[in-house]
Amino acid sequence: MSNLSNPDVSHPVGSWVAAWIAAPQLPSTGFTPNWSQQGFTRQSVRQVVRVSAPGQDVRIRLSHAYGTAPLRITGATVARSAGGAAVAPGSVRRLTFDGARSVEIPARGGAASDAARLPLAKGESVTVTLYFEGTTGPATFHAQGFTDTYRAEGDALDSVSGAEFLDRTESWYYLSGVDVSGGPGADAGAVALFGDSITDGFGSTPGADRRWSDALAERVARPVLNAGIGGNLVLNDSAWYGERGTARFARDVLDQPGVATAVVLQGLNDIGFSEAHAQGYDRPTFHPAPVVDARQLVEGHRELIRQARARGVRVVGATLLPLKGSDHWGPRAAGVVAEVNRWIRTSGEYDAYVDLDKALGAKGDPARIAGRYDSGDALHPNDAGYVRMAEELAEVL
Incomplete structure (x- = not known):
């Protein structure tokens, strides 16, 4: 130009x-x-x-x-x-x-x-x-x-x-x-965080730059990018919450200048929207809400991994956060979350993983987010929770 x-x-x-x-x-x-x-x-x-x-x-x-x-x-x-x-x-x-x-x-x-x-x-x-x-x-x-x-x-x-x-x-x-352009520290490539409202920063203090991405940027020398969309789904498009993750991943992450690492934290909405709908939370925000099992969600994650590998981008999987007590939680949802997290930890399909589920879980009730990290809805972290997430991820990067 x-x-x-x-x-x-x-x-x-x-x-x-x-x-x-x-x-x-x-x-x-x-x-x-x-x-x-x-x-x-x-x-x-x-x-x-x-x-x-x-x-x-x-x-x-x-x-x-x-x-x-x-x-x-x-x-x-x-x-x-x-x-x-x-x-x-x-x-x-x-x-x-x-x-x-x-x-x-x-x-x-x-x-x-x-x-x-x-x-x-x-x-x-x-x-x-x-x-x-x-x-x-x-x-x-x-x-x-x-x-x-x-x-x-x-x-x-x-x-x-x-x-x-x-x-x-x-x-x-x-x-x-x-x-x-023309600045130091970009040689290692940017880190792009890909996900839903937790990545977007819901529950953090507005106007204070206290999202997960902000906390990570303060702890690593590399550029950090936030590719979250609140409510986004891995497997389905939403009029409110954007194209499905597998469709928007290339545009919102892989096409960004200088990206070398993608971190995927997504799936709670795929699991939880149908749970919320079944419990009577009949809001337009909780649609589409098909019942999604762990196998389907794992295949969605595998598609993200394939796309990243095809572009030479390192891809890190993040375990899904605890959600007990939230409007996304129920016995079926709990089982699917546990199964997906087990796959992220043990399959070796991601280049690396960060165990956010373990880091934020409450002592004595690890399926629930610890009180000191809870923004108040048992689903989204607060400022301290986002700092804890960034600390864990910085160790993996």
Whole structure:
């Protein structure tokens, strides 16, 4: 891509590594209000993300995976975050796409910006601001960001104070990746965490960057990427929770720049949705809810392993967390979880495994998540639980 019209670019650009990602989802209702179904018209959207690798140059990647008509991005900027919607003075960089300040993305397509020179430290938060002069239609997004995204009327691309950004949600829109180049520590390759709401960060403190991925990034020298989607299933598509894991794994993990290791923690929803449905939790979120046995789930994991091996990516299996006492639990679910975890531990089919079930289980009742790690629903860890998970995984990596 040409960089000729952008004075903030650097030359030449080395190889890119993903420093932050979000898995795209179909526009839909979520647990908290979002703007995905209404989209944007003559509005700016400012999104704050935390990069897990340092670099001298930065670029963004945008996904229009679920769009049905071309999407026009009128302008885009990247800057260092100064908290909330504010940015650090002097850090705003106008982004270009093939040398132009606007880009049209075809339906179901994507785009990457040209490089911009913005030295970033590992763990630093950056803002990405997009301006839409026209009407976007429903927006490809990531539902559960657990951090604030801001909206302003009109063109606020260059706003430093962020005062124009009066509206907020906790979702990300169109932004699917932030890549860096020219920084140390990426030679070993990025680690991508693949899974459902536990990977996405449900139960962690919103706005505090305390997901499993954040805790791991603080403990390893490699970039760490979060490819979780809350509610995602290994074997079935969901209108709420994304394409099935076996279908989205290549896009959301294997295609990411610089990925060398994938960690798979997924299957509790495949097991637990039917259990919740049988107990009378008849919510639209618990569909589809077929009864899934251990053999079927193991085959789903084997498909993920095959895909990773075909791309030369090391793949680590994580045992499913304790779920006793949650709305996903019952005698049948308990049996399937135990069988799947036994396979992960003993089959040798994963390149390595991390035993999160054992690490988070309560003493005297290992089928239940320990109280000190429980966010309150007997299913999702709290901040301390995510730290414990990261400690265990860091030993395996």
